[in-house]
Amino acid sequence: MASNSKTRSSSPASTIFKPGTLVEVNSDDDGFRGSWFTGKIVRRLVGEKFMVEYDNLTVDEDGTERLKEPIRLRQLRPIPPKEITRDFKFGDEVDAYHNDGWWEGHITGILEDGRKTVYFRVSREQLEFPNEELRLHREWVNGGWIPPFPQQDDSEIKKTVRVKAAETVTGDNADFKFEEGALVEVCSDEDGFKGAWFCATLVEPKAEGKFVVEYESLLDDDSKLLREEVSMLQIRPRPPKTDDVDQFKFLDEVDAYYNDGWWVGVVSKVPGDSKYIVYFRNSNEELEFQHSQLRLHQDWVDNKWLMASKALKF
Template sequence: MENLVFQKGIEVEVMFDEEGFKGAWFAATIVKPPYKKKTKDNKRKVDQSVNYEVEVECRDLMSDAKGKKKLRETIDLIQIRPIPPREKTRSFELNEEVDAYFNDGWWEGVVTEVLEKKRYSVYFRCSREQMDFHESDLRLHREWVRGSWVPPLPIEDEKARSSLEGKCSSDVADEKFSNGMLVEVSSDEDGFQGAWFGATIVEAAGENKYLIEYKNLKTEDNKEFLREEIDSLHIRPCPPETLVIDRFNLLDEVDALYNDGWWVGVISKVLGRSKYLVYFRDTDEELQFDHKKLRPHQDWINGQWITASKV
């Protein structure tokens, strides 16, 4: 059980569901290790679901106006992870996914411009803002998946590392979406964040933009499939099919097919008859799904699909 890693006194990073904190990870220390608590949550429409909760004390967030009392919170286990490895200061590339440190936390973003003097412009999808950062305030974005970091930790062999980085950089630079190609696209609009929708590339529509046609979303009159111009930061190839023959496990990260799109969530409870409860961080909802409506979550990073099985 992964919660055995999170014992009292361990330094971790935590995320919060409150508005204004989504998309960020904050340094904290475990005050009370994970414990089970049966709750009745009317909002999620779950009568007796078992939640793993952890009490933490934030390192930089304060609970008083004077800034002397550190914030303490009780959060779900799925909102906590170990401290990511702190690598040597490095340069970053266009379209690379990074975490940027500001407002006492690490916020997920994408490099949109490489500037002079080791500075970068970073776009944040959650807030739809773009800000400039020095490379010392950036780190490579990683996900904590089944007890390992994705992408994996740096390769020790310098030649192997150079070869891999060169290949990934080339893949990103050469990535083109051709007419008729099946892809998935995301959106920053309210109500659509955190989901990927199937689409087809119709044609290029300018620098780093494409006209796409959705596979399932239709126009208001419901007569034609919806078409939109999308920038390349919101387009990725369709992920390879990964079958889970047996079943998903508690805390597995999955994509759930819902409202014509794939929404990233976490298995919060394994039910009988191939059914699961899935918790969605972006909306703070918990819904029930059949096995056939779920797929293992995969990330498109540096021109490659990364899954837990590859770590």
């Protein structure tokens, strides 16, 4: 037991959160799901817990005493780097600054004055925000931001993320291992393929957290199944099947099977007859799909599968 405790206390993920480190914290409490609040690390507690002091949450009516509480490692992430203000589009997944925190939602409208309407799936509210109160939604996964910030290139991400080949997955995929023969999905950073996942098999582990994969439906120039070397950051297990969905709803985040892969999009129209119009924010396109060509989108976060509306809960 002592040996295991020592291993956990020296894990790379926990060592970045030192006293004074500025962080964002999410909560498991009802009414706060899908939100992040800023604060700083006060001190390390027993195990992988930390005492955090919030910037904007207080314990008294006068607002003079800031709230402090113990937080688990899995509820913490660094403050995201600032990025240049961008022009958000319909369907963009964003964080909106509201009630002293950042809340996850989707752009559902663009007003004449440039303000955006944002729909929050958890609370089923729709509110208006100026651009300066919005940011592109990102996940903190294995020590790196997904999607990465423009100023981060692959070499910088590899320095902060250390994934071992044959690492055992815990949680929803407790029996899964990143090893030869494992069935996976692979994403690409190439233009025209962002937001897509392709079924593949792990063929051979390589150095520096890379793997050779063989795709199930992509062919090379010789009409053979394509093989290529990819980073472990681009690999995830195949998503588990979700409960059968009788009908997808407006603004459901889905994966649509198209051009031999699963592409992340948002249901923008429901015309009926088991047909759906899906908007793809990366290509700014709308396409029609049958019910059988869609699946509810799931996020692979901290070695767990989470539904889109719970992507921040890990």
